Amino acid sequence: MIVSNARTPESIRFQIRKNEITTHTAELAPGYVQANVVILPKNAAFDFLLFCQRNPKPCPVLEVLDEGSPLTKYTADKADLRYDVPKYRIYQYGELQEETSDLEKYWRNDFVTFLLGCSFTFDSALIAAGIEIRNITEGKNVPMFVTNIPTSPAGIFAGPTVVSMRPIPKDKIVRAVQVTSRFPGVHGSPIQIGDSKKIGIRDVFNPDFGDPTDILDDEVPVFWACGVTPQAVAMEAKLPFMITHSPGHMFLTDLKDEDLAII
């Protein structure tokens, strides 16, 4: 009999819920989709959902929970968003107030929870296609840049698009476009290839967030819309109250990466 050692997202979420896991989630449950988390009061939820609809590349919506409900229906069977993320950030009027491992004392019946696609799925697909992800090789966070590409505003939400950068060998650019085009649910195809100045990036070796990486002679920088965009825009809106996951401490869904592939 073959016994699988692979741990399911559900079993990992259970450990996160009990605070037995409080770490970054990048290495956990490979092959399953992870999600960015944004929790807002209902009075801001229509604007935020509309912002996501208007900006699907930086803000790919995987699930929106019912008003007041912390329980998922579509991306996992009754995961509890009050407990099942390793670390949360509490914001008031756009200022970080606290990091916490659960939302028990913060939860309100007017909260609406948004789960947005995360690029981990995307990186896995590129690696499976034989394309090195430099920041992963180097054990770093991906470099991210604020661009001059405006998002399409919606109500109180507006701001520039944030992109992530991966150096891609010139002879693999076509493949990188093809592979990531299959996954619009996690940012999809690149939004710029090779010309960082064109999108307002002054120094491609000096990112606004994350870590710098090398770009080799036969490589060009390729830019994808980044999940930091909706968080930056939500912070900028200076809502009286907002909750997000802490960077890298994502929500693990039960969706397989391939469930998000469009074709």
Add this chain to the structure above:
Amino acid sequence: MIVSNARTPESIRFQIRKNEITTHTAELAPGYVQANVVILPKNAAFDFLLFCQRNPKPCPVLEVLDEGSPLTKYTADKADLRYDVPKYRIYQYGELQEETSDLEKYWRNDFVTFLLGCSFTFDSALIAAGIEIRNITEGKNVPMFVTNIPTSPAGIFAGPTVVSMRPIPKDKIVRAVQVTSRFPGVHGSPIQIGDSKKIGIRDVFNPDFGDPTDILDDEVPVFWACGVTPQAVAMEAKLPFMITHSPGHMFLTDLKDEDLAII
């Protein structure tokens, strides 16, 4: 000098605005995307947008206008949704009250307008791929059926999925899947191939809406999610006030069919 006789959607919308065109729009501006229209008060707009997010195949959102604004930004440059649809239907508590050619006396500052993908784009793509669309050949409306496939409810909106049926020759089913998969913005790939009973359709020659069509010996019925779904669901919610386009009297966007192709 070559002068093009092709009329732009903008020029046609201008004639619609002046009530010089009051007809069905199927033959107008070929190659451009047409849209279903649903106009709701803001207090129902979050639920409806969430319903669309949860049910992207029947409810592909092309644009949602800002609260109170009748002007498009993304699918056309400042089209006016109060005038630029040839015929509207006014509903109160789910009951049809009136058909009208403009919304001047009905417009309210709390209206939110939804433009949803329409299958005309999709039919054009199938025809371009050499696949006959039987109902078009026969000059009929496409046959539509209420199925046993529930939509994912959101707030006050819930109900069964409505599908449209096109008979497809067995040796062209693969191509029909490929072609329509490119256009998730207008319902995308089929949701059922060949087995009408499986989705709760008793008699494939007796549609709930539209006209019956023949199915030849070498053909199977293929079912796609249908834009009637969100209208049926919105009517069923019995909102105090709601406006839609009249069947076949769509909103003409400036988007080219190919603008909606995902790859």
